[in-house]
Amino acid sequence: MPELPDLQVFSKNLMKRTAHRKIVSADVFNVSRLNVDGETVRTKLLETRITDIVRKGKELHFQLENNEVFSVHLMLSGRFHICAPEEVSGIPYKLLSVGFEEDEALVISDFQGMCKVTFNPVPTNTPDALGEAFTLAYLQNAVRRNQRKNIKAFLIDQSIVKGIGNAYADEILWKANISPKSTAGKIPEDRLTALYTAISDVLKDAIANIERISPDIISGEERSFLRVHNSRKTYTDEGDRILIQKIAAKTTYYTERQQLFL
Template identity: 45%
Template sequence: MPELPDLEVFSTNLDERLAGKKLSTVQIPYDKKLNVSGDELRAVLSGQKLKSVSRSGKELHFNFEKGDVLALHLMLRGQLHFFEESHVIKSPVIELFFEGGTGLVMSDFQKIATPTLNPSAAEAPDALDKSLNVDFISKAFKGKKAGVKAILLDQNKIRGIGNAYADEILWKAGISPFSIAGKIPEKKLKDLHQAINEVLKDAIAQIRKVHPGSITGEFRDFLKVHTQKHPESPTGAEIIIQKTGARKTYYTEEQELFS
């Protein structure tokens, strides 16, 4: 699943290519996940100029001139594709046709990628929002018996972080992913806040450098611990992989356990 750094790069590249173009029409080959009817979506968006494309948590927001927003969530395997005039892309979920012939398709063979017209305002802060400060983290973790990684992954608590970057952030902060959130001391919460910002911003810069122009995919080749390319962390500790259900957690014994 694309996470915050991937989507931040995608949103910039989509904005550069599509902002200012007028949407001719929308086709919805698979509408089971759409929150309105296809006819309503077309009626609302067709003929509107796209002002910008931005990211909110794990969603891409297509912001139109009248204030309407089309949110696209790629989920696990969704992909985005540009096309000119027509396309032969398999498993399309939604197709945006802009004046001049440029188009964009969101496809997903699993058919769980989700388009939403005018999504509700999110209550949880984005992981890179200024409101996600040490005080917010301290209040969110206070008294919590849940594991720290579970809270980082909970999009109702903090938006944008997924499995890979949760592991990277916790390694950077020196906190075991199996720590109890409410047991982590204030000093380490400061380290966690700093790690969230540093890891995510560095990843955005890395993706822009190595994969410029990308609008789909997951780029993980530069990760330090959530990787199978290296048996050890950059500081020489063995990378341990623990599988729980379908999810794998990558960590080292360098990370302190709070329980």
Template identity: 40%
Template sequence: MPELPDLEVFSHNLEKRLKGKTIARLTSHTTKLNVTEKELQDTLHGQKIAAVYREGKELYFKWSNGDILALHLMLHGKLFYFKDKNDQKFPVIELMFTDGSGLVLTDFQKAATPTLNPEPKTAPDALSDEADADYYKTILAKKKTTIKTILLDQKIVRGIGNAYADEILWHARISPFSVANKIPEHKLKDLVKAIHKVLTEAQQQIIKHNPDIIAGEVRDFMLIHHPKKQSSPGGAPIQIDNGTRKTYYTSEQELFE
């Protein structure tokens, strides 16, 4: 599943390619759309793309009249840019522009979701100033679940997925199995630093190796959540917990319980 750094790079590349293009037609192939296809067509027809940006784990396409088309790629959603005709299988939604180019979101599981003018989210973005140590202190004081569960909860903090949660917690030296309300305050400062460091450096790595990417995942640079690596940079063996989601961790991370 594309996570925050991937989507940040996708949004940058999509805006560079699509900004200013005028929509000619949209075709929906999903039942997950929150409005009828006609309403979608009537709302966006003739509008220009004003901006493309990331909101949590979604891509937001902002149009010239202020409307928003949000795309959640889910686990297997991919975006493809094309000329004249879409040849990709499993389309979820297709956008055709007046210059003959187009963009299609595909997903063989049909789980990817387009939403017209989504409701504002209340949880802060992982990279926002609002998601600081004080925010986590307030939230975690009420939680007896594991810290990794907290980081993955999009109703608490938006944008972090499984792979980056493991990387963040290793950098912060906090065990993913730590009980949230047992983590001391000074470690929450380490957690916030690790979130910003891991997510921003990942964006730089993705751009460096795949400057034009708008689909897929780049994970080769990861230090811990990496199936081909046996040990951390410090030499500690990487362990894998095969729970609901695979969790990669080492003995270098302190367990609070």
């Protein structure tokens, strides 16, 4: 599943390829994954332009010249494609295609059929993990409200903080030296401060690494640089064995060195 760093890079690269180009066609292939019908999609998209693509949590929001917005949540296996119009028919499991002047199209697909496209999504007050509203005080207060919650479950709960998924929760907890088995309310204040710092550091470093390794990426995942949540590694660079276990209903990578707070 693409997570916050992946999506941040996707948004930048999709802007380069699609922004400010007139939309000349729009076709819906799986209306069940949209909140409007095909005719409404065409009414909203045709003859306008994408003016901005903004990541909000695990979604990309496409802002249009006519003040409409549509969001895309790729879920586990959704993908963006940019191709020639004659290549659109060859892309399997399509949800939506948007054709631009100068003979290119943006296609959204998902072989699992879980990806969601939402026109004019309702805003929420939940802060983004890299947003200004996500402060240390917010994190501390959220922990107080969820004292009994497992810390990994806490980090990936999109109603608490937007954008952190399974892989980066593991990386953040490893960076903060907190076991993913810990109970949120048992983590002392100094370790919560370390956790808050790790969230920003890990996510920003990941964005930089993805841009370095896969500068033109618009789909998939670039995870080769991950320190602990990495199926290619048996040990961390520090020599600690990487353990794999189901925690918070997710396949979790961690080490025994990480401190446990119960």
